[in-house]
Amino acid sequence: MTVIGGDSSLLRRLNAAAVLRALHGAESLTLTELVRSIGVARATVENALTGLVEQSWAEEVAPVTDGARSVGRPAKRYRFRAEAGCVLGFDIGANKILAVVADLKGEVLGSRRTAVAPDLPPAERIAAARALGHRALRGADLPVTDVRAAGVGTTGIVDASGVVRLSSLLPGWTGVDLAAALGDPFDAPVVVGNDTKLAALGESWRGAATEARDMLYIHAGRRISAGILIDGRVHRGHHGAAGEIGGLPASGWPTAPGRLRGWSDTGQGDAEGLFAAVRTGDPRALAALERYADDLAQGIAAVVLSLDPELVVVGGGVSQAGDLLLDPLRGRLLDQCLFPVELVASQLGDRSVALGAVRLSLDLVERHLFEVSPRD
Template structure:
């Protein structure tokens, strides 16, 4: 690769293009707006000829278009001729997709290039479904969403996927005990066959914390832990605003803490009899919690045992990471009174207890976070200058 200098014309063109595109798109994805050439010159501090050339190039790529005259803009009596041309970022130039593949449902959410949601579809799937059946349900859900929104598949620029398990960089699920046939599944490779764009696979709890940081309870907070509280709880963490995956993608797998010499399994913790709870699924757990809220003493003790285990697991993570905010998601986020015991126990165990809040994204968190993955990928493509180095 040749050495680049500040006078390299390809690098300069790329930098100038990025600066103009950022100005048109806006720093906030909801704030894309139309600007005149004069406004672009002022915003970018580039020369007018440079801006004119960049804009024409971006129009050719389809990322920028001339905006119609603003009917609300008051005319200027002294101005002669047509109004100044205005240009806008074409958010509709491509689409992004976020997909959740979970134990009981698959969901898909579609957006334009600013992350503005265009539609969502969710479908149930059996907990016992094979990997092939689950993947086919996910493909069918995506196809239905594209039909409903009248979006062509070839306009997709990136697809993000959230799934339980330890996920490697290439999208392979190294360990996934929550779904049948998931361990060792080349999930990214299997899904890439259905798309002509990058497919990025992430652990579901990691996707969840991205969603809360983007559009949920963690907006404006850069040190966050989100716990997806289920039968085997997992956690996603942001440290300094960056997702912390760990060396092998296994960070936050607090559901495995019971392997460290503890004898009580979730089946026994949640049992209201002398036998382990079977089948151990979310519906069965929901029944136990409903009985507890109804005053059943044995169910109440089972619920207390489960929450105590969850608190201990969460406290270990809080002690290690010292987050500003702890978010509780997953089906446990719907439990009455889950926050008070969490706060009380964290006060006991943690040197500096974090704020505790329920997820604002709820059951949409994983798919929304997967969409954020896709948006991050496209933004790196649109605004990176490294691509010029290959020239």
């Protein structure tokens, strides 16, 4: 960034942000290591450190020793104080709400969850999320004043301001301003995203897709939806509706969930019972699984052919079947796609959305800490 007009105040903020970013990216650094990393004068780094220590963003730590007696005074060593604040991540779904609290380096400090009914009124669903966030903070022995940001993942199409623009799953959810509803009780900025998109972010950050820059996440459960990451970033689309092909009959996704129900002679059944029966070789269950894989693969192939991702991660309740589901999917995708695509199961399970929301809130905090504008 260019400093215009020799603005010394701006220059000091830039130097402080650079020092803080370097500390954030390491366990700890000596003064010499910081000077080498940032490329400014030693006195400049010392001045920046003094201010960061006074603001409790950094602290001096004991020198690292290997047990041998060192000659002379050990070098001063500093670290970023991840405990200088915390973030919250929420998964507000149709059947559950999950709240996760993490420090400023993303270490999870606690979580709380509760079951909710799909027909719960919006005001009560929001109240349950607020209460759960406070419970998570109390469980981690943290005051609400420590919250620097909150991230929220929820069903539906969400715009950049945090308003749910369209939701077919939850009655009355369309038009809810989640950024405002959760910002006041925690006195912190709130960022909101679609749950499946944040599940993709969670898997990229802490799950099955940490090595992939371009990936597709498929939620396979009572509904089927997709989340897309391009170059490591969630792809929202112009209206926040990227990947929303589940309503398109040709995708196969509208009919797929029904394949998991009513497959037995009694006309009853569920996904768990289906996969249990597949393991025993039940021909009815095997046929139902084949039809489900046909439908699911059709939509996945359409998105894979559009995006050419490195990896496809399958999450949601049905992903617990593992290779019973993934093997037939792999065969179908091999037939339908131009190139083989790696297909794996989620590593985060039903925590993927909340952890993606944590990552989203950390991104907001880090922009505040590390990016300096002349207008700041």
